[in-house]
Amino acid sequence: MDRDDTAEGRESEGRESERRGAEGERIHIRGVAATVSLAVLSLASVLGVTALLVGRGPAETVFAAVCAVFPPALIALGATRRGSCDRAVVVTAVALFAVLAAAFLLLFHYRGAGGEAPTVGAVPVPVAILLGGVWLLPLAFVGLVYALTFERHGISGEDLERLRRLAAGRGAAPGGEDRDVDQRPGEAGG
Amino acid sequence: MPILDRPVAVWTALAYLLVVVAIGVWSARRTRGPKDFFIAGQGVGLLVTGLATTSAAFSGFVFLGGAGLTYRLGVASFFICASTGFTAGMLCWVVAKRLRLLAEVREIYTVPDAILARYGCRRASALSALAVLVGTVGYLGAQLLALGVLVESIFGVGEMVARWGWPEAAGLPLAMAAGAAVILFYSVAGGMVAGVYTDVFQGALMLGAALAVFVYALEAGGGLGGIFGSLASSDAFGADFLDPLSGVPALTGLGFFFVFSIGTLGQPHMLHKFYMLKDPRKLKWLPLVIAVSQSVCLLIWVGVGLVVPALVARGEMAALANPDQAAPEFLLAHVPAALAGVVFAGVLAAIMSTADSFANVGAAALVRDLPRAFGRPVGDELTWGRWAVVGLTVVAGVFAWAYGDLIALLGTFAFGTFAAALAPALAIGLNWRRVTKHAAIASIATGLVLNLGLEFLARQTFFPTLPKPPLPPGVLPTALSLVVSFAVLFLVTWLGPAPPEEGFESDVEAVMEA
Numbered sequence: 224m225d226r227d228d229t230a231e232g233r234e235s236e237g238r239e240s241e242r243r244g245a246e247g248e249r250i251h252i253r254g255v256a257a258t259v260s261l262a263v264l265s266l267a268s269v270l271g272v273t274a275l276l277v278g279r280g281p282a283e284t285v286f287a288a289v290c291a292v293f294p295p296a297l298i299a300l301g302a303t304r305r306g307s308c309d310r311a312v313v314v315t316a317v318a319l320f321a322v323l324a325a326a327f328l329l330l331f332h333y334r335g336a337g338g339e340a341p342t343v344g345a346v347p348v349p350v351a352i353l354l355g356g357v358w359l360l361p362l363a364f365v366g367l368v369y370a371l372t373f374e375r376h377g378i379s380g381e382d383l384e385r386l387r388r389l390a391a392g393r394g395a396a397p398g399g400e401d402r403d404v405d406q407r408p409g410e411a412g413g
Numbered sequence: 414m415p416i417l418d419r420p421v422a423v424w425t426a427l428a429y430l431l432v433v434v435a436i437g438v439w440s441a442r443r444t445r446g447p448k449d450f451f452i453a454g455q456g457v458g459l460l461v462t463g464l465a466t467t468s469a470a471f472s473g474f475v476f477l478g479g480a481g482l483t484y485r486l487g488v489a490s491f492f493i494c495a496s497t498g499f500t501a502g503m504l505c506w507v508v509a510k511r512l513r514l515l516a517e518v519r520e521i522y523t524v525p526d527a528i529l530a531r532y533g534c535r536r537a538s539a540l541s542a543l544a545v546l547v548g549t550v551g552y553l554g555a556q557l558l559a560l561g562v563l564v565e566s567i568f569g570v571g572e573m574v575a576r577w578g579w580p581e582a583a584g585l586p587l588a589m590a591a592g593a594a595v596i597l598f599y600s601v602a603g604g605m606v607a608g609v610y611t612d613v614f615q616g617a618l619m620l621g622a623a624l625a626v627f628v629y630a631l632e633a634g635g636g637l638g639g640i641f642g643s644l645a646s647s648d649a650f651g652a653d654f655l656d657p658l659s660g661v662p663a664l665t666g667l668g669f670f671f672v673f674s675i676g677t678l679g680q681p682h683m684l685h686k687f688y689m690l691k692d693p694r695k696l697k698w699l700p701l702v703i704a705v706s707q708s709v710c711l712l713i714w715v716g717v718g719l720v721v722p723a724l725v726a727r728g729e730m731a732a733l734a735n736p737d738q739a740a741p742e743f744l745l746a747h748v749p750a751a752l753a754g755v756v757f758a759g760v761l762a763a764i765m766s767t768a769d770s771f772a773n774v775g776a777a778a779l780v781r782d783l784p785r786a787f788g789r790p791v792g793d794e795l796t797w798g799r800w801a802v803v804g805l806t807v808v809a810g811v812f813a814w815a816y817g818d819l820i821a822l823l824g825t826f827a828f829g830t831f832a833a834a835l836a837p838a839l840a841i842g843l844n845w846r847r848v849t850k851h852a853a854i855a856s857i858a859t860g861l862v863l864n865l866g867l868e869f870l871a872r873q874t875f876f877p878t879l880p881k882p883p884l885p886p887g888v889l890p891t892a893l894s895l896v897v898s899f900a901v902l903f904l905v906t907w908l909g910p911a912p913p914e915e916g917f918e919s920d921v922e923a924v925m926e927a
Contacts (some may be wrong), residue, residue: 261845264841264899264903265903265907268896268899268900268902268903269900269903271671271896271899271900272893272896272897272900274664275664275668275884275885275888275892275893275896276884276885276893277885278664278884278885278886278887278888279885282664282885283663283664283667286664286667286668286671287663287667289671289896290667290670290671290674293671293674293675294496294499294500294503294674294675297503297506297507297675297678297840298499298502298503298506298507300507300841300844300845301503301506301507301508301510301840301844302506303844304926304927305926312506319499327667330657330658331658331663333656334656334658334659334663335656335659336656337651337652337653337655337656337659340655340656342641344637345636345637345638345641345642346637346641347641347645347655349488349655349656349657349658350488350491350641350655350657352657353488353491353492353495353657354491354495354715357495357496357498357670358491358494358495358496358497358498358708359498359708360498361498361499361502362497362498362499362704362705362708363498365498365499365501365502365503365700365704366501366502366700366701366704366705367701368502369502369505369506369697369700369701370697370698370700370701373694373696373697376506377510377694377696377697378510378513378514378693378694378696378927380694382514382927383517383693383694385923386514386517386518386920386923386924386927387517389518389919389920389923390517390518390519390920393518393919393920
């Protein structure tokens with residue numbers, strides 16, 4: 224009996240430790256994802272403005288990088304929940320960045336090749352990259368990952384219940400128009 | 414061949430209009446208050462929301478203008494569609510969840526409502542409502558003008574009035590008025606209930622038409638091999654036609670991509686659809702529904718956009734004097750009459766679904782957002798909302814008729830105006846608690862003023878002495894406005910004082926934490 228209890232206890236401790244480990248990993252990924260996303264988006268905005276105002280030399284490459292980094296960084300930021308981001312979403316964002324960055328690099332590589340550009344099944348490679356790489360490839364996984372990870376980053380039944388209780392408690396308050404909202408001390412958020 | 418000479422096209426278009434009117438009658442009985450009028454009573458299912466979002470997002474431009482743009486610019490024009498694979502997912506991750514949850518805890522019907530709740534600031538809400546109103550008049554006017562041109566072509570209104578002894582030029586305003594009357598009928602009577610259900614019908618029509626035309630385009634072009642083979646060896650279109658970064662300056666192509674991917678986050682006619690979803694948890698499958706339906710719709714752009722130049726290159730079609738004729742010429746020459754009729758009905762559908770969404774969104778800005786932002790909410794929003802839909806449609810229609818060039822100009826940069834003014838404040842502000850109302854105001858004002866100013870200077874022909882904007886070649890004013898708006902938001906947020914610790918009210922706090 225004792226041995227069983229001990230074995231069960233060890234198993235339970237193991238599960239708990241595993242859970243803590245996984246949680247730790249999630250927490251680590253979470254904090255990093257949100258911070259990195261905001262840093263990347265801030266930097267990309269400034270670089271994007273600079274590239275579009277300069278418009279010559281490396282400006283095209285810099286703006287291509289901005290175009291490749293903006294959507295995945297926004298996705299990682301948007302999927303952040305209570306300061307955390309699901310690992311699958313982080314992987315998706317990184318994969319989207321990789322797809323877009325590789326596609327733009329290849330488009331620059333084949334730029335000016337004209338009729339000399341190789342073909343993939345009768346389609347010139349630059350066109351295949353734009354239609355197949357930039358359009359269809361993300362279509363195959365972005366929406367699917369969103370659906371599959373929805374329970375973790377989206378809206379859970381508990382969230383909804385909590386919000387509905389809050390709304391009921393406030394008496395279905397309207398959108399804030401009945402308060403002198405500009406005078407509230409905490410109006411800007413935390 | 415004039416469309417009027419194809420009776421099937423005329424009858425199909427008539428049948429389409431009858432269905433739309435019938436939906437209007439059905440919806441009128443289900444519209445009892447402002448919640449029904451502005452957000453369809455928040456009682457709409459997944460497929461309806463998905464299809465309504467798609468059909469509202471795609472105007473007649475996708476069906477007619479897209480192929481013309483490809484004829485003119487080559488495959489570089491596909492940068493506009495290329496982000497469709499991930500845009501819907503990004504939209505749902507970044508803004509849809511929190512917008513929908515805000516509507517769960519408060520009476521939130523519009524984007525300026527959400528900005529008011531998030532930032533607790535009437536000035537930010539008023540500025541966003543102003544951006545919505547400016548963009549709406551342009552977009553709505555452009556749709557009404559396009560609708561008039563199409564109705565006139567299908568029903569031969571100009572010839573008809575000429576037979577009555579009126580000048581043929583009266584055909585366009587009459588056609589615009591007739592098209593606007595149908596939109597007004599269902600938009601005023603049924604509000605957004607009519608809007609979403611006509612959108613579903615219109616979206617289904619657009620999907621079927623796009624898919625069928627794509628198949629016919631492949632067949633007419635001899636498959637992908639035939640199309641690309643003809644284009645690659647064509648002197649008329651040149652090697653750059655098939656090179657996405659050579660057909661136009663690289664910064665133009667990439668600018669298209671940036672604006673039409675990131676800018677989607679600020680389009681009120683799409684964002685409003687999220688409020689209508691009955692069960693917020695149905696957001697789970699929305700990106701797939703939107704991305705797939707949008708991709709199918711865009712097949713008509715890709716298919717016709719590639720096959721027409723291929724046929725011209727082979728000498729099987731005369732070169733086009735006006736690239737915008739690419740789609741109509743192909744449809745009339747290479748597609749069975751019945752399908753051409755469905756496609757023209759699909760184009761009507763695309764134009765009308767966008768127009769009704771904007772009429773509703775603009776009306777909400779006028780009778781709800783702006784009065785509330787100035788502390789004078791309107792008593793009966795339903796009645797005033799109906800009048801506002803009529804007023805906005807009439808004003809936009811009259812302006813479109815009287816100042817067609819100006820309205821076309823406004824219409825073309827309305828997407829950019831929404832993007833630059835609204836996307837940063839929503840996309841970042843709904844996901845980062847540190848963003849202050851000052852940052853939001855600065856970003857919205859910068860995006861609105863910069864985009865209007867740059868686009869006006871770039872495109873206007875009214876004042877010859879005004880200079881062009883000092884931008885490097887190929888840079889899209891909208892792309893610059895959008896990225897500057899993001900930069901301003903970040904700079905003001907990072908450099909400004911941190912917001913107070915107490916943060917949001919409890920319900921908004923819960924939404925931000927969800």
